[in-house]
Amino acid sequence: MDEKKRRSIFNHAKEWIYEAGQHIRDVIDEPLYIDTKSNPNDLVTQMDRNTEKYFLEKIKHTYPDHRLLSEEGFGDDVQSLDGTIWIVDPIDGTMNFVHQKRNFAISIGIYHEGLGEIGLIYNVMEDVLYTAMKGEGAYKNDKKLPQLNEKLTLDESIIVVNSIWACENRKINNKKIQALIQSVRGTRSYGSAALEFAFIAEGIVDGYLTMQLSPWDLAAGVILVNEVGGVTTQANGESINLLTNTTVFSSNAVINERIKKDFIELM
Template identity: 40%
Template sequence: MSAEEKLIFAQSLIREAGARLRSRSLSELKIHLKNKDISDLVSDADKQTEKFLVSAIRRRFKNQSFLTEEKSVAFKPGAQVWIIDPIDGTTNFITWKRDYTISIAYYEEEKPVFGLVYDVEADDLYLGITGEGAWKNGEKMAKLPQDKPLSKCLVDVSLKSISLLKIKCGIQLEKLASYIRGHRSMGCASLCLCRLAAGELDVYLSAHLKTWDYAAAVILINETGGAWGLPFHNRQAIYS
């Protein structure tokens, strides 16, 4: 099967997975939250979504490997690898039922082919194809400006990341506040990275990203001319 066939299938699949999550009402989530079994609900939703995605891909395509939030299996370099985050922004999912995503990235021979990030409640589908561009709901994203001053930049960083980087690396991120336009914390890494690629956000900083958080979204950043990296710790490999 060609990468194009896989992309067409993945776009339909990620929307179907999103529809399944949307069917879980906010009232249902609040009942779980009130009963303090939030960890069980999050784990259940993650596992069900991941199982749905992985099972569907395996039925359609043979000899595929997977790296996911809940489980990964051994595979050889050069394999056809799907990197899946079933729910990014789980606190948002539980508390507000918005600003959470599903991410699917497809890599061949350790190189990115395409990435999909679905903002479930907003019904916004972000797509990046290596060497071809990035799109939001079918509309191609423009290249990012390369000369924007820090004083006009909007930064997304959480209190947790500010604290961790100060404790572990001695980085005093709180001093950044006086040099930038403003700061926010959305609580969903993949969505932040997509909004960065779309020019709606200028800087995203985090002290605790995992491979599945960024594997799809960074393809959009690559295609719109943005820069990304893992400067504060050893770069996480796609292959474990």
């Protein structure tokens, strides 16, 4: 994608994500209509759906040849990464949105011929926007973020991991995850994958492990982490597939190699 076109798409995405976030803040205290999807903890609200429809209308009107892959099903049936694809999570962290009215984000990753070109993650209630364009670094509210500390080791790190993955009733190697937790300086969990990627890019956490994410959960975050010198792979070290659910480990290169060496048998 040439620089002029990328900049134009970025400016539109930035304008639209701010508009969507402002609308959410304006109506945050109005009654919510809450449904469940795959399980009682998999929540969706009319705000998720309305926000996705907003992006669909903006994208299709402005870029009719672009496709949309998004969580609530209003986008296209995307079977390949050909062309330009917007991968959107209208509200990442819906449980936080419902219960806390904070700690949720709008996430947009824009890919062209399979390459991540633009990433935006908007912490709506804090009015903090993380952005990245391929080859230009990552930013927090227009302030450039430094590159990750490549000398930081696993035992010095704070890793984002949900404690649910250490439970015995999960179909994963919970003993390995427990050993990982014991190997690090500390763990955190914020309830929004997009924000957890953004916090890696910002350098306030050092890695993120999860055993299941959908494309819209990670598409923008991968681009941000790439632009500060980080690495995002599946938990076994293989490349991420943006068309399926996947395991994820994101960190600096040193920690990523340590995970592959000592904790690869997580599944």
